[in-house]
Every structure is written in structure tokens, then in C-alpha cells.
Amino acid sequence: MTSGPVGTPFDTLYVLGIRSRRILEVDVETGAVSTFVDHTGPAPDGVVVSDRVYWTTMGKPTVVDQALLDAGDRERSLDYTARNGGVHAVDLSSGETVDVVPAGGITTGKQLALAGEWLYWGDREGMKVSRVRTDGTGMSDLVVNDGSGGVADWCVGVAVEGDHLYWTQKGPSDGDAGRILRTRISAAPDGEHEVLWDDLPEPIDLEVHDGYLYWTDRGAPPAGNTLNRAPLPAPGDAGADPEVLAGGFGEAIGLAVDKAAGLAYVTDLAGTIRVVPLPGSSAAERVLADLGEPLTGLAGTRKDLPA
Numbered sequence: 001m002t003s004g005p006v007g008t009p010f011d012t013l014y015v016l017g018i019r020s021r022r023i024l025e026v027d028v029e030t031g032a033v034s035t036f037v038d039h040t041g042p043a044p045d046g047v048v049v050s051d052r053v054y055w056t057t058m059g060k061p062t063v064v065d066q067a068l069l070d071a072g073d074r075e076r077s078l079d080y081t082a083r084n085g086g087v088h089a090v091d092l093s094s095g096e097t098v099d100v101v102p103a104g105g106i107t108t109g110k111q112l113a114l115a116g117e118w119l120y121w122g123d124r125e126g127m128k129v130s131r132v133r134t135d136g137t138g139m140s141d142l143v144v145n146d147g148s149g150g151v152a153d154w155c156v157g158v159a160v161e162g163d164h165l166y167w168t169q170k171g172p173s174d175g176d177a178g179r180i181l182r183t184r185i186s187a188a189p190d191g192e193h194e195v196l197w198d199d200l201p202e203p204i205d206l207e208v209h210d211g212y213l214y215w216t217d218r219g220a221p222p223a224g225n226t227l228n229r230a231p232l233p234a235p236g237d238a239g240a241d242p243e244v245l246a247g248g249f250g251e252a253i254g255l256a257v258d259k260a261a262g263l264a265y266v267t268d269l270a271g272t273i274r275v276v277p278l279p280g281s282s283a284a285e286r287v288l289a290d291l292g293e294p295l296t297g298l299a300g301t302r303k304d305l306p307a
Contacts, residue, residue: 009261010300014053015254015273016044019293023053023090026273028265028300031289037090041103043080046112046121046205047254047297052089054100054134055297056109056121059084074269074294075173081125085109087132100136111205111297115160122155122167129155129167142188143167143181152177157215159206160185161232166196166213168203174220178203180213180239196239197230205255205297208232213239216252216266225249227266227276246276246285254298267295 013026014036021044023037036053043058061078063069068077085108087101100119107126112119120131120142129143142165145153157168163184171177178200184191197203201219208214214229226249228242250270257264262281266274271291277283 007260008302009263010256010258010265010302012303013256013265013273013288013298013300014047014049015267015291015298016040016047016055016296017291017293018043018045018296023047023055024291026289028275028288031273033289033291037097039097041086041088042084045110045296047299048112048114048119049092049299049301050114051093052091052134053299054087054089054112054114054119056106056112057086057088057103058108058110058124059086059103080108083107083126085123085126087112087119087121089134098136100134101132101139105139106130110155111157113158113160118160120158120160120165122158124154124156127153127155129158129165140189142185143183143193144189145169152179157204157206159208159213161208166206166208168206168215170202170204170218174202174224176201176219176223178217178219180206180215194236196233197242201225204253207255207257209257209259214245214255214257214264215242216249216255218249218251218253218269221247225252225268227252227255227264243279245278246274249274253296256298256300258300265298265300267298269294271295273298 015024021040025036041057042060046056061080065077085106086103090097108124110122112121127145132139159166169179180197182194201224204216212229217224227246230242249268254267264276273288
């Protein structure tokens with residue numbers, strides 16, 4: 001998720017370590033890493049930054065298959081259906097930490113987006129997309145799936161542009177049944193849901209910039225483990241075939257698009273942060289950092305502007 005003044009490139013990323021329960025601060029030039037928060041709560045997943053750093057937690061899971069967990073297959077080995085996720089914040093100036101939505105207020109907090117005074121997030125096992133004001137008031141559900149589709153009803157990534165809400169329903173692992181949908185916030189939760197893309201490998205996080213939707217996909221290659229973009233379709237139209245901007249990730253998750261720099265940053269569960277040039281950029285693709293643990297959400301900002 002991007003932040004900072006329009007036209008100003010990032011100098012800092014905030015990245016979530018799901019296993020260590022940390023928010024890491026990463027210098028975009030050097031790749032230097034420091035711990036910003038070392039007590040996020042269980043399984044942090046989505047993050048945005050303004051005057052505060054906000055993040056979601058998926059909550060403490062139940063281990064259902066230790067052998068799969070030992071083999072690194074977290075999704076099939078862990079059950080997150082217990083309602084113990086939350087939304088949290090730390091003030092960049094004071095360091096004060098608060099619960100915007102206390103643990104137990106949601107089921108499984110996934111990608112987080114900030115638009116105006118509102119925070120939006122996907123609730124995967126809750127099968128919802130919800131929002132709350134940054135002061136913790138006005139919480140409501142904008143998308144509510146009935147669960148009849150099983151994992152196909154899991155809501156993960158979110159993005160907001162004006163009155164439009166975009167979200168992903170990733171489907172089963174490597175299932176080629178993922179979808180990206182759109183609705184109007186002003187009509188939610190009963191408004192029409194447009195399916196813009198379907199039969200995707202496993203779409204995860206989203207961002208909207210200059211008429212394009214960007215997304216990560218953690219599914220099987222060649223279409224999965226990729227960073228993609230496509231023009232936003234007109235109302236009633238299906239999305240065009242996506243353009244693959246980069247591939248070969250170790251299950252791509254987090255996304256922060258830096259339009260001013262002509263770059264995108266992507267995290268994966270293999271523990272890397274990769275820099276991907278956007279179309280028209282002369283920059284080279286590179287690994288910014290390898291942090292040695294599964295990484296989820298990330299957000300970019302500019303810290304060195306004069307007060």
C-alpha cells in the first residue's frame with residue numbers, strides 16, 4: 001500500500017514479518033533493515049502508513065497438520081477460523097500503540113487500505129470486506145459472502161478508488177479459481193458485485209494507480225507467482241488480459257507501487273523484497289532484501305521531507 005505526498009518517491013518501506021510478529025523498517029536505497037515494532041500480535045498481514053502505521057492481524061491459528069507445517073505449508077496446516085484478528089496502529093511521532101479494532105473484533109485480517117478517514121480490509125475466513133474509521137468508530141461490513149463457496153468466498157486483497165471498492169477472492173491454493181471483484185461503497189453491502197477477472201491462479205494484494213489495477217498472485221506459474229496489471233474496466237465490462245510485470249516469486253503477497261519512482265515493491269513468503277520496474281522505467285529488477293522469514297504486507301512512504 002502506497003503513502004506519502006503525490007509525486008514524491010519512497011525512501012522507506014514498512015514490511016510485516018508474519019513469523020516474528022514484527023514490523024520492519026527498510027531503507028529503499030540500501031536495503032538496511034531495522035525493527036520498528038516487535039509486538040504486532042499474531043500473524044500480521046496488511047499494513048498502511050500515514051501519521052500512523054496501521055496493520056491487521058490474522059490472529060492465533062490452530063495447527064491442524066504438524067507435518068505440513070514443518071514442511072513450510074502454512075496455509076493447509078493452520079486453521080484461522082477462530083475470531084481473534086484485529087486492526088492496530090502505532091503513532092510515528094509518539095510511538096503510542098492502540099487497537100483500532102481489538103483482537104477478536106474480526107476473524108482474519110488481511111490486506112489493509114486507507115482512504116480518507118476510513119480503513120478497509122479483507123477478512124479471509126470471515127468471508128467479508130469491512131471498514132472502520134481510523135479512530136475505531138463506524139465499523140461496518142461492505143461485502144458479506146455466505147460461505148456456500150467455501151474457500152472461494154475468502155476475501156483477501158482490497159483497494160479503493162473513489163466510490164469503488166475492489167477486492168480479491170483467491171480461491172483454493174494453486175486452484176486457478178481466483179477472482180477480482182468490484183462494487184460501489186455507497187451501495188454496499190447490497191449493491192451489485194461485478195466480477196472483473198476470474199480463473200486467476202491465486203490473486204492476493206491490490207493497488208489502483210492512474211487507471212490501472214495492480215495485483216500480486218501467489219498461485220502456480222506461469223500465470224501465478226507474479227506481479228500483474230490491467231486497465232480498470234468500464235462498468236459492466238470484464239477485465240482485459242493482465243500484463244505480467246514480473247514472475248518467479250516465492251508466493252507473492254505484499255505490494256507497494258511507487259509511481260513517482262516508476263517502481264513496485266513486492267514481498268513473498270520466501271522472505272524477499274523485490275524491486276520491479278514499471279513499464280517505461282529504465283531501472284533494473286533486483287532483490288532489495290532477503291529477510292529469512294515469510295513476509296506479508298508492505299507499505300511505502302517518504303520520511304526525509306522537511307517539517
